[in-house]
Amino acid sequence: MGSLWSTRPGGERPKSAPTHNDEDDEATPRTVVGQPDEHTRLLPQPLTRDGIAIRPLERVLITFLWWVLLLVSIFVSPPGLHSRGSGFFDFSYTSLSMENLIILLLFFSTPSKAAQVTCLVTSVLLLFDMIMILAVPRLRVEEGWVGIASVVWALLIAIWVVITDRVVAWGKGEEEERLTGRSETRRTLREWVKTLVSEIVLIVVSIAVLLLSATLILRSRDSSLAPLGERYYVDGDKYQVHIFCTGNETDKSGHKVPTVLFEAGERPFGLSLQAFADNAISNGTIARYCYADRPGFGWSDNAPSPFSAGMAADVLSETLTRAGESGPWILASAGVGSVYSRAFSARHGKDITGLLLIDPLHEDLLYRLASPHRGFFLWLRGILSPLGIDRISGAIFRGRSREDRVYGGSAYQGGKYIKAKLQESLVANSLTKNEVTFSKAIQEEDTPLAIVSSGIELRKDSVWEAKQMDLSHLTKKLVAWDIVNKAPHEVWETFKGREAIVRRRLSCGDWVSWLSVEEAGKLYLQMCGIVFTAAYTLNMPHRLQYPPLIPGGNSQLAPTIEIEYPRKEQQSTSFHTSHSIIDTTINNKVQLPMPNFKMLRYLYAAPQDICPCAIHSVISPSLSLHDRASSNS
Incomplete structure (x- = not known):
């Protein structure tokens, strides 16, 4: 294999110093390679757009512009960039791409095997995320083309970082063999520090991608919950x-x-x-x-x-x-x-x-929702929500179900909910x-x-x-x-x-006003002691009005009072029905004394809508059930 660092045609390596004849030693001054002379350029060779040194910077610039665009879209959605999900996942994948590129630029001169393995693990996890987003219909719909493009770009950048680090390590080893005859295994303290820092950052990135993958698994599980409507x-x-x-x-x-x-x-x-x-x-x-x-x-x-x-x-x-x-x-x-x-x-x-x-x-109190401090923390929660630390721990250790995460007690932890509250706060x-x-x-x-x-x-x-x-x-x-x-x-x-x-x-x-238990007791003390179950008629051509249901206690069957409530606007038509006052919880009848006219109006309808009523008949509580059903007085 040819040398990676050859600079002359035919693979000839540069010489360390020019050769001179002994007889010319005194006439010609000795020139050492690397020292400037009258032929040395004062400025370095300009960088070309296609130069190898420019390519990483181009990728950084493209990623940064995409990152800024996604950041802005959280607050104002540009045309065509809206995704039906929260938008925090695509922002997270783009942030990971930026982190990988920055690490590459800062620490490319100190490649390490550990960094290559860590980046390879990150690439595998990102490949898994991409497959899951494309394979699960609901995830694919929610992320849209923006989310898919972001995760694909993050995967390509991670693979490129692995390849670049490997190539630099190979080239550096070859140059060391050319200069010293062996591959150098020792590192300076500065190199060890740079290697340690880069490895820590890469491990953090890998853990973040692992959490993203776990959150995607939960989201795919939640998507299987059919909506009620x-x-x-x-x-x-x-x-x-x-x-x-x-x-x-x-x-x-x-x-x-x-x-x-x-x-x-x-x-x-x-x-x-x-x-x-x-x-x-x-x-x-x-x-x-x-x-x-x-x-x-x-x-x-x-x-x-x-x-x-x-x-x-x-x-x-x-x-x-x-x-x-x-x-x-x-x-x-x-x-x-x-x-x-x-x-x-x-x-x-x-x-x-x-x-x-x-x-x-x-x-007038909407300003409480719009405080900058509340908006910032909602945004911060949204940025961190794809990691899903609380959702993952809830699913593993607390047994949180998909119902909890979609519309239950854990719904507030989801990115969609946080995005909705952030939108509410912003305006x-x-x-x-x-x-x-x-x-x-x-x-x-x-x-x-x-x-x-x-x-x-x-x-x-x-x-x-x-x-x-x-x-x-x-x-x-x-x-x-x-x-x-x-x-x-x-x-x-x-x-x-x-x-x-x-x-x-x-x-x-x-x-219709309902009686509470306390109100029913007050009526009981005020009345003459005739126990009844009320029924009445509302003159409504579009619907019969049932009597209100009053919470109460157990009682024997009570007599019936028929009451007619004609509407003001239509005195001629009437609909007659009889129903018992039924307890809402235990489905039994409640005993109440017969109230006066004022109380009847309070019981059954708004006073401004009802004309004076007429009591048609009162059935004595002493009558038998058969007599109660058939009696007219």
């Missing part, structure tokens, strides 16, 4: 949003019932309100509900940046349309989700039959605040409104209390503002909180 493309087919609906669209008479449209707060719906909503469906509190995961939550893809509340409302409208869902809607939202619901409500006007805000966030005090302020100006004033607030939050923060009061004036039809004293921000986590929410449910466009 359906995904629909939105925003020009850029990404998909997941929506789920359950319950009956019509009542027993075939009339369409309002659908409760839930909007989750700070956490995914599956972790927060879903259990409450499912219980409400099972016990008959509500007939039907829908929810859509905001982009980045649950089974929904991430949206391009920036992404504001108004954009989210438009996306939700498009998703509902594609899913074939139509109003009327009852909007129930919690925390920051109330901001999104208000934007949706203002856009849909008459389709909204009521608003239920659970410890809502006021637009909270600018775009989102402006949109919600505008929505307030065009909100329908006759929309029924109920607010349930956390007593703990009100006592802890006087500003929060003042803003809750301000939200009670969002419309001119405030039904109630309930404060649950011992409830946290997520009010439904306590029994009293769930009871307060249920008490303010919406039905057929009318607000």
Whole structure:
């Protein structure tokens, strides 16, 4: 094999010094190679673009420009560069490429066998990552061409680093043999330090790639979890949003019932309100509900940046349309989700039959979400999220399932969720605040409104209390503002909180107040002792209104009082039905004394919507069951 360092044609090696005849020694001065003379260039030979010294710098420049572009796309998505995933994985692979190139440039003069083995391990892991991203459909879709290009480039750079280090080691050994006749095995202290530093950095890089591979395995496992509902493309087919609906669209008479449209707060719906909503469906509190995961939550893809509340409302409208869902809607939202619901409500006007805000966030407090310090830590968490240290440890040591990681207690650790919260933070005090302020100006004033607030939050923060009061004036039809004293921000986590929410449910466009156990006891003390189960008639051509369900205790069968509630606008038509007041949990009847007219109005509907009622008959509690069923007086 020819010498790697030959500089003359034919492989002739350069001589250390020119030869001279003895007789010319005194006439000609001796010239030593390496010392400048009158023929030496003052400047070194210029570097050419195709020169071997330029190629590593070109790769560094290309990688750096791609790294900057991906960094910017986290905050503002350039056209064509949006990926349906978080975007943190492709940024991580590009960062690894930069690290490998920098290590090569700094330590190429001290090649080592350990560095070559470590780089080879990194290359194998990157090859595994590339195969997994290409093989798993969901990963391939979420990463897109940006993520695939990033991991392929990282793999090529890692292989090139291995080859370069090996070539330098071979060339250096050949030169040592040419100069000394043997390969030098000794190293200077400086060389040992450089070798140690480079090896430590390369080991850290290999561990990072190993963690990336483990996180990809978890993501591929999570992708096998089928969504509860359906995904629909939105925003020009850029990404998909997941929506789920359950319950009956019509009542027993075939009339369409309002659908409760839930909007989750700070956490995914599956972790927060879903259990409450499912219980409400099972016990008959509500007939039907829908929810859509905001982009980045649950089974929904991430949206391009920036992404504001108004954009989210438009996306939700498009998703509902594609899913074939139509109003009327009852909007129930919690925390920051109330901001999104208000934007949706203002856009849909008459389709909204009521608003239920659970410890809502006021637009004047959005600056708390937009603080630079919060935004920086969200970005930092996002950059580190592909390593998946908390997710991997949770899966191995705590038995976290794919449900936990997709919509459960570990969802906050995922890159998609962190990206969504970062997007929310970036525009909270600018775009989102402006949109919600505008929505307030065009909100329908006759929309029924109920607010349930956390007593703990009100006592802890006087500003929060003042803003809750301000939200009670969002419309001119405030039904109630309930404060649950011992409830946290997520009010439904306590029994009293769930009871307060249920008490303010919406039905057929009318607000119905529910009685708590304490309120039922107060009624019991006030009345004349006639035990009854109430039934009434609402004059609604589109749907029969069932009586409210009152939490209570066990009792014997009670007599029935028939009450007619004609509507103001249509006095001529009436629908008659009789139902018992049924306990929501144990499905038994509750004994209550007959209230006066004022109490009856409180029990069954908003006073401004109901005309005076007429008591048709009272069945004595002393009658037998047969007599109760047939008696008219």
